[in-house]
Amino acid sequence: MAEWTQRLLNWFAQYQRWMPWREAPQPYWTWLSEVMLQQTQVETVIPYFKRFIERFPTVQTLAAADQQEVLKLWEGLGYYSRARNLHKAAKVVVEQYGGELPQDADALQQIPGFGPYTSAAVSSIAFGRPVPVVDGNVLRVFCRFWGIEDDIRQPQVKTELQARLEPFIKDAPPSAFNQAIMELGALVCRPKSPHCASCPLAPDCVALREHRTADLPVKSKRKPVPHYPVAVGVIWKAGKVLIGRRRQDQMLGGLWEFPGGKQMAEEPLTETLRRKIDTETGLQVRIDSPYCQVDHGFTHFKITVTAFRCEWQSGTEQPLATDELRWVTLDELDAYPLPKAAIKVSEAVRNYERMQGNA
Ligand code: SF4
Structure with a gap:
């Protein structure tokens, strides 16, 4: 040896x-x-x-x-x-x-x-x-x-x-x-x-x-990762909020999150949200003020999520971009596996709704 x-x-x-x-x-x-x-x-x-x-x-x-x-x-x-x-x-x-x-x-x-x-x-x-x-x-x-x-x-x-x-x-x-x-x-x-x-x-x-401990190992710099603004909607209907289960073949597959997605160039964030809710769930909603803004980093990109409070207006939910959609109370939400950004959003939602006397 x-x-x-x-x-x-x-x-x-x-x-x-x-x-x-x-x-x-x-x-x-x-x-x-x-x-x-x-x-x-x-x-x-x-x-x-x-x-x-x-x-x-x-x-x-x-x-x-x-x-x-x-x-x-x-x-x-x-x-x-x-x-x-x-x-x-x-x-x-x-x-x-x-x-x-x-x-x-x-x-x-x-x-x-x-x-x-x-x-x-x-x-x-x-x-x-x-x-x-x-x-x-x-x-x-x-x-x-x-x-x-x-x-x-x-x-x-x-x-x-x-x-x-x-x-x-x-x-x-x-x-x-x-x-x-x-x-x-x-x-x-x-x-x-x-x-x-x-x-x-x-x-x-x-x-x-050779006094080279600070120079080794050699590691080339990573390209800066892109940063995307994202809008999500916490849609309320009869005391429950809507969550969707991400498709298995997607990143974070099997986890649940609030409907929403990436902002397109020049698009106001509320328009992003309306578009995503429509194409992901088929619902029409009223968009109120944001609950919170959350930053989160993945290996190849970063996101800033703005989570808006929304009220259901019309339509029946259809899982157009997810495996499944469910209406749940804030307490029931605890039982679902959520990605980190959605956990932070749900904490902000809980705090706000508690202060309003709704939860
Ligand atoms: S292996 Fe690392 S810690 Fe050990 S002497 Fe070399 S540089 Fe220092």
């Missing part, structure tokens, strides 16, 4: 953080935690993980669940395709693999939602297969450690690093090896001001030796 690998493993044994999925490791927990941890901090994931395994303690219980309940438990964690794929994958695991995840990374990649990263993580951490995991933390650590100057937005950098790590993971316990690097990236080799003085890789680190 290389000296740096031994130092890294010793460091991990001493300093790894407590995480509930590390307590009594089992493939289902490893899988679930790795999916939840994508794009998300450990501290954010822990309560979601605990709630999830309490409700769905096994792959079988998850497979048998209703998708709406899965999405509700995922609410607020973002990147909802992860939850939909996890649910789909649980069904495949139960129906095609007898409830047991395959151990091999290539076999795992046949299951929905298992990309190269999740397959490598589950195969190595849960089953001890020597497959290096390369996420953002690992890229950062090794671009510094080996002085790699390629742009880490280029996909081949990942593949090359994975190949370079293979001989090292084959000489080490794969689960601890992968987790140790990820942990080192999260705790020590931080994006800004890495704690090199307490790093087990410091004796051999190229970036430290």
Whole structure:
């Protein structure tokens, strides 16, 4: 075993953080935690993980669940395709693999939602297969450690690093090896001001030796993301508001939201709302004042949502752009999985209507 690998493993044994999925490791927990941890901090994931395994303690219980309940438990964690794929994958695991995840990374990649990263993580951490995991933390650590100057937005950098790590993971316990690097990236080799003085890789680190820790890894700038104004209508009829379930093939598919959509150029926001309500629900409404304005960012764009209070005037609702429409009271709304922007809107609606004595 290389000296740096031994130092890294010793460091991990001493300093790894407590995480509930590390307590009594089992493939289902490893899988679930790795999916939840994508794009998300450990501290954010822990309560979601605990709630999830309490409700769905096994792959079988998850497979048998209703998708709406899965999405509700995922609410607020973002990147909802992860939850939909996890649910789909649980069904495949139960129906095609007898409830047991395959151990091999290539076999795992046949299951929905298992990309190269999740397959490598589950195969190595849960089953001890020597497959290096390369996420953002690992890229950062090794671009510094080996002085790699390629742009880490280029996909081949990942593949090359994975190949370079293979001989090292084959000489080490794969689960601890992968987790140790990820942990080192999260705790020590931080994006800004890495704690090199307490790093087990410091004796051999190229970036430290050459005073280049601030320059590595090289990451090209992202193009600025577009920003869209969006109008939504909280339509009231007989003490209830109208929500629609987004189509499965859409972004945020399966989640519920208030009708509305993107403003077109030169279009007044109230006209946007009238157009969207008409084309999405077939209803005619009276548009009153806005309840609130909410900013929200996605990976590739940002939105500013203006939520208007509306009163139903005429028409029968038809799900013209959603899978389903429902009239619900504000209390009933709690039972539905909503995207973050809709949660913020519903909080503003509740506060306003309470102040008016309507809720
Ligand atoms: S010595 Fe510093 S730059 Fe090098 S791997 Fe460790 S923390 Fe990162």
